[in-house]
Amino acid sequence: MCASAGQYSANGIRSLSMARLTPLDLRKQEFKQSALGLNKDQVHDFLEMAAEEFEVLIRERSVLQDDLKDLQSELDKYKEIEHSMHAALVMARESATQAVKAAEMEADAILSQARTEKSALLFAAKDQLNDIQNEIRDLKLKRDGFIMNFKTILNTHLSALTAEFSQDAVMAEPKLAPAPTPGSVKSAQPAPVISHHEERIIDFSKSDLTLSDLDDNPIETDSVESEEKDRAAFEDALDFDPNEDKDDDIFVDEDDESNGK
Known part of the structure; x- marks a missing residue:
């Protein structure tokens, strides 16, 4: 339509500017009359209809432009x-990367630090x-x-x-009578009698018996009381076994410690 309007302008139609065509331009457009020209009413009606349609399009375009702006x-x-x-x-x-690196x-x-402390603890434990x-x-x-000293003392x-x-025991033995002269012996003299208690004292010096094996009968000597005290003091000592706790669990052998490791 615009091209036709420009062509009409070359043939006497009202010149239009280079601006866009508006509905008002369509309504005011005039055509040159000729003997074989078109019907004015039909042309006018067509232009009016085109102008109205053009107005609708312009309004729609305006609405679309507003929508486009929104x-x-x-x-x-x-x-x-x-x-x-x-x-x-x-x-x-970036924060995650830094956090991972920091972690x-x-x-x-x-x-x-744990390795260092572990090494220190191991060294301390070994020492x-x-x-x-x-x-x-x-x-x-x-x-x-x-x-050994206690054994020696005992x-x-x-x-x-x-x-x-x-x-x-020797001091407690009875003294024998002097030997009789020949001719004075009328009969054989009986052998001296040694008491049972004195025999036990003599046997103690010749055997492995301990003081605890002696009975409680008193010994008829001047040192009875001191001997009884000595016996009471050393009975417990003689019963002591120095090897009894030789292998006590308190003392750990080095071989057992190495095997435990």
């Missing part, structure tokens, strides 16, 4: 939200174990020395007591 504004908002979300996502990724560094530091083993060896040596006192009992 949509564009909403789109801009969504784009801004998208940009913010993208920035937040990037920041979250890894912290875990490495904790593991390193303590060596100290305990040395102390056990020292205690064993002291125990063995004490046992044997010394036992020898002294045995000698004392033997001496007392």
Whole structure:
């Protein structure tokens, strides 16, 4: 239509500007009359209808432009939200990466510290174990020395007591009568009688009997009371077995410790 209007303008139609065609332009458009021209009423009606249709299109276009502006504004908002979300996502990724790195560094530091503490504890435990083993060896040596000294003391006192009992037994023997002269002996003299108690004293010096095997009958000597006290003092000592706790569980052998490891 615009091209036709331009063609008509070249043939005497009212010249139109380069602006867009409006419904008012259609209504005011005039055509040159000719003998064989078109019907004015039909042309006018057509132009009026075209102008009305054109107005409808313009209104629709205006509405669409408004809708487009609204949509564009909403789109801009969504784009801004998208940009913010993208920035937040990037920041979250960076934060997550930094958090992972920090966690890894912290875990490495904790593991390193744990290894160091473990090594220190192991060294301390080994040193303590060596100290305990040395102390056990020292205690064993002291125990063995004490046992040996105690045995020596017991044997010394036992020898002294045995000698004392033997001496007392000899002193307690009855004196024999002087030998008779020839011709004065009318009959054989009976052999001296040794009491049962004196016989036990003599046998004690020649046997392995301990003081605990003696009965409670008193010995008729001047040293009865002292001997009874000595016997009571050493009966428990003689019953002591120095090897009884030789293998006590308190003292741990080094071989058992090494096997336990």
